[in-house]
Amino acid sequence: MATAHDLAHLDSTIRSLSGGVQDARQGATRSINSWIEALDGGSYGPLTRDLEHLKAALEDESPDTAKLSQTLRQLGEHTTKAADKAEGATVEKLQELGQLLTTAAGQLK
Incomplete structure (x- = not known):
């Protein structure tokens, strides 16, 4: 069961992505590190790998847009599956986050 901290973390990430990819990029590394730490040791291997790939792509001064889009799409799919x-x-927050990640991927094409 999710704690109040977990729900607040989801809400914060959803708010960041609601403004679009460019707005989310500024605080993304800190948020990604926090999610990697929160998911470490659980059964969330695909999500953790996607987050590591996203972090690496965002740290590049000139990220490969196609690769970033693919990573966001995969992260969106894995997040939506985690809602199950x-x-x-x-459940609802993970579904919303998964949709926002998928939408963000589409903004990069």
Whole structure:
């Protein structure tokens, strides 16, 4: 079951992505590191790998847009799938986050 901290973390990430990819990029590394730490050791291997790839792409001064788009799309898909295993309010938040990540991927094409 998700804690209040987990739900706040989801809300923060959703707010960041709601403004689009360019707005989210500024604070993305800190948020990505926080998510990697939160998911470490769980059954979220695909999400953690996607986050590591996203972090590396965003740290590049001239990221490969196609690669970044693909990473965001995969992260969106894996986040949406994670909602299937979640409970309570977390389900809706993960679904929303998955959709925002997928939308962000489409903005980069």
